[in-house]
Amino acid sequence: MGEENYNLVTYGDSGQADRRRQRLDLVRNCPIPDGELLLNMGLFLVPQTLSRILFMDFLYRQILDVQGIVMDFGCRWGQNALLFTAMRGIYEPFNRLRKVVAFDTFGGFPGISAEDGNSQMMSTGSYSVTEGYEQYLAKLLELQEAECPLEHISKHEICKGDATVEVADYLQRNRETIVALAYFDFDLYEPTKEVLQAIQPRLTRGSVIGFDELNDPDCPGETLAVIEVLGLDRYAIKRFPYNSRTSYLVVE
Ligand SMILES: C[S@@+](CC[C@H](N)C(=O)[O-])C[C@H]1O[C@@H](n2cnc3c(N)ncnc32)[C@H](O)[C@@H]1O
Structure with missing residues (x-):
């Protein structure tokens, strides 16, 4: 490329x-x-990439005793979804209920709100991917699952489209869903807010929510969405000390 x-x-x-x-x-x-x-x-691997992998591992290890699936919001090239799939194979190879579901438009930002500010990245179509990339990602996920036990049971899904629509659709199709881990990396106000609202009734004590851009002036909308849906005083917003930008909270 x-x-x-x-x-x-x-x-x-x-x-x-x-x-x-x-x-x-x-x-x-x-x-x-x-x-x-x-x-x-x-x-x-550059250190920055390795530190993100360590962060995903840190998040995943916290949900080992929490029932539910993993949702990767704004998966883009899909690295996190691949990592979570590998971690399932390593830490809980027989947990057939731990689906990994990846959401993205695969066409970049579908739109920007006033809350998103005016950083260089804030325009429709930013962070798009190459044409048809979701098929490449689907093949990678399939092969990753095949490296692990229970490969005959498909435990991943890619939901292409606006996640504000797709997540409601997913929950309608999969009404049993509990969310153990949700990773938010839309960078944007509207989808972060709407998807947080959509999954809120599916969280349980111990569910982990990771965020890529809280407190980041390049993406103010992500923090505003969290303030509006969850509030900052209700959960401790923690940072992973080995990665500069990312945050997480554990539902208590
Ligand atoms: C910064 S990128 C994500 C990077 C990726 N998580 C990683 O670790 O490399 C932001 C992604 O959010 C996606 N996105 C933003 N708004 C969306 C929406 N409403 N629905 C689905 N995907 C969205 C974009 O298409 C883009 O791929």
Whole structure:
């Protein structure tokens, strides 16, 4: 893939772009033979990516004794959904009820509200993906499940479309749903607010909600949505000390 601009905001120093280009070059020209390449993906993780993986692991380990499914809101390329699927295979390989459900338009931001401010990323279509990406992600999820026990039972779903519509539809189709872990990474006010409201009756004590952008001036709408739906004084909004931006709360 080339240098498409998806309106991403980064806070790296002036040398970061050049270092990342060099690394990308090393990825593309990797001399490791095919048979060993997938076993050595850690070679290409930058600390920031690794710290996100550690955060997802930290969240997942907190729901091991909580009934319910995992919902990944704003999955984009789907890394979190793949990680959660791997973690299910590692930590609770026989939990057939722990579905991983990934939501995205796969076309980027469907719209912006006044509450979202005016950071560079705030325009319709930001954070889109390549054409038909959801099919690629579906194949990855299928193969990831196949690496783990109970592979004959499908335990993942991709819901393409506006999540404010899709989550209601999912809950209508799956009326038994309890949400053990919800990860919010829409970056936006409206979907964060509406989806929080939709899943609120499906949370239980111990459910974990992760947020990518609370207290982040680039995405004020995410915090405003949490204030309006949950309030800040009702739950402790914690941060994972090894990752700069992310937060979480545990329903008590
Ligand atoms: C910052 S990206 C998510 C990044 C991803 N979670 C990751 O870890 O790489 C924000 C995503 O939210 C999605 N999104 C925003 N509003 C949405 C909505 N109403 N319904 C579905 N997806 C939405 C966008 O399409 C985009 O993929």
